[in-house]
Amino acid sequence: MEGGNLLEVRGLSKIFDGFAAVSEVTLAIAAGEIAAVIGPNGAGKSTLFNLITGHVRPTSGQVLLGGRDITGMPPHRISGIGIGRSFQRANIFSRLTVFENVQAALLSHRGCGRDFWSRSETFYREEARALLDSTGLLGQAQAIAGTLSYGNQKQIELGIALAGDPKILLLDEPTAGMSAAETRETLALLKRIARERSLTLLFTEHDMEFVFSIAQKIAVMHQGRIVVEGSPATIRADAEVRRIYLGSVQ
């Protein structure tokens, strides 16, 4: 693997009708690293994630996974080779049960395989239960996903993303819309899952307490560009970052 970096973004730009939403972004994430991209609304964070996962085509620049150029690949291929993601708003099948949501994700990643002739409810039963267990949802396996709290729906989304056994997981505002209690639970859950699975995480987040308690590296975006990048201590002390974004965060 090139230089030990799992994910590399090189000079990535996206121009929408003459407007540079992402501009010359260069970023490297090492295997096992937990990295955050922060910045004000409209800074280009979600667009950057969409460029990495193939949901938006870059105007220029490159995305590499394990040294392999994946620029311009369609989203399903990118997810198939190891980049999982969650969205800013929970993206689940709200009429299916919690179990069926995770089971469907396992089926879509691994196919029917030998299970083709078994009854559909038994497909990947053990794997699905293990995923629900690790995301804290086993007790609600038979509940209809859409009836659960928003925090639980985001947990389902996490289970769906993990079903693809990603090398790196991109989380776009994992605590958006959550109560303070749900935010704390999500933080604990992500810390545990990252540790258990040696996951590499790249996330965006507006909750600075969350960012500073989990990220090992922080990149600050402003008007499409990364203006500063460094350790939490570096970012906290940076005058430019304080001016752009952190304001009174201590």
Ligand SMILES: Nc1ncnc2c1ncn2[C@@H]1O[C@H](COP(=O)(O)OP(=O)(O)OP(=O)(O)O)[C@@H](O)[C@H]1O
């Ligand atoms: N499909 C699109 N067409 C045109 N402009 C877009 C498109 N997607 C995003 N933009 C613009 O690009 C800029 C960056 O948007 P983006 O959603 O990436 O910001 P963000 O940092 O994720 O913001 P937030 O913190 O509010 O989620 C915004 O000005 C947005 O209006």
Ligand SMILES: [Mg+2]
């Ligand atoms: Mg966004």
